[in-house]
Amino acid sequence: MHSAFTLFIETYVTLFFLLTPFFVLSAFLSMTRETTPADRRKLALRVTLAVAVAGCVLSLAGNAIFGVFGITLDAFRIGAGALLFLSAVSLVRGGKAETPTEAEGDISVVPLAIPITIGPATVGALLVMGAQAASTVERAVTIASFLAASLTVGLMLMAATSIERLVGRMGLSILSKLTGLVLAALSAQIVFTGVRGMLAS
Numbered sequence: 001m002h003s004a005f006t007l008f009i010e011t012y013v014t015l016f017f018l019l020t021p022f023f024v025l026s027a028f029l030s031m032t033r034e035t036t037p038a039d040r041r042k043l044a045l046r047v048t049l050a051v052a053v054a055g056c057v058l059s060l061a062g063n064a065i066f067g068v069f070g071i072t073l074d075a076f077r078i079g080a081g082a083l084l085f086l087s088a089v090s091l092v093r094g095g096k097a098e099t100p101t102e103a104e105g106d107i108s109v110v111p112l113a114i115p116i117t118i119g120p121a122t123v124g125a126l127l128v129m130g131a132q133a134a135s136t137v138e139r140a141v142t143i144a145s146f147l148a149a150s151l152t153v154g155l156m157l158m159a160a161t162s163i164e165r166l167v168g169r170m171g172l173s174i175l176s177k178l179t180g181l182v183l184a185a186l187s188a189q190i191v192f193t194g195v196r197g198m199l200a201s
Contacts, residue, residue: 004141011129011145017182018084018125019051021153022175023091024117028157029164029172031107041158046108048154051117055126055146058118059139062131073131074201077194080124084187087121091180094173117153121183128190 028047032040066073118126126146133139156163164172 004137007138007141008145008148011142012148014186015129015146015149016152017179017186018122019117019149019153020087020091020119020122020176020179020183021156022172022179024112024153025156025160025163026169026172026176027116028112029160031112032160037161040160043108043112044154044157044160046106047112047117047157048150050109050113051153052147052150054114054118055150056143058123058126059130059142059146062127062129065127066131072198072201073128074194074197076124076131077128077190077197080121080128081187081189081191081194083124084121084183084190087119088180088183088187091183092177094177121187125186125190 028044032043035043065071066076129142130139133142167175
């Protein structure tokens, strides 16, 4: 049986890639070209807070949502895995986020937090991960891992200019594509687990 620390590390790494940090970073840089460094840091903080709150709510709501709609966890695994695969394909092919107009106002929640950071595929994965937690300890570890992953992405956004200077736009694009490959593998594993569970039931 995994120790709580091992579970935390494994879940943290998975959630970090689910949040597609390098794609989010590219979108953040694109949308804040005309923003001052101080305002950019404030925006990064708001994005981090919005992602953390939304993710924690989703990870806690999985069982309730499945119960209301009569959906089995394995069926949702297959659906979430399929969505995650489509998201992975989009990253590998180089999907781009649209730059909002000035009339759209604050972009920290929409579109940066939702749907750029937490898109449909991430929502599905968070619901599954929350619902499959077998104990209070596992649920707490999942939430702690998500908060840590959200904080890591937030710190990356706060250091966005420095990271872009270090790796360049091409480097960010390559890292986004590599994230897509990892997500494709994760989606395959989620679908496989769902299919195996349905066949065994």
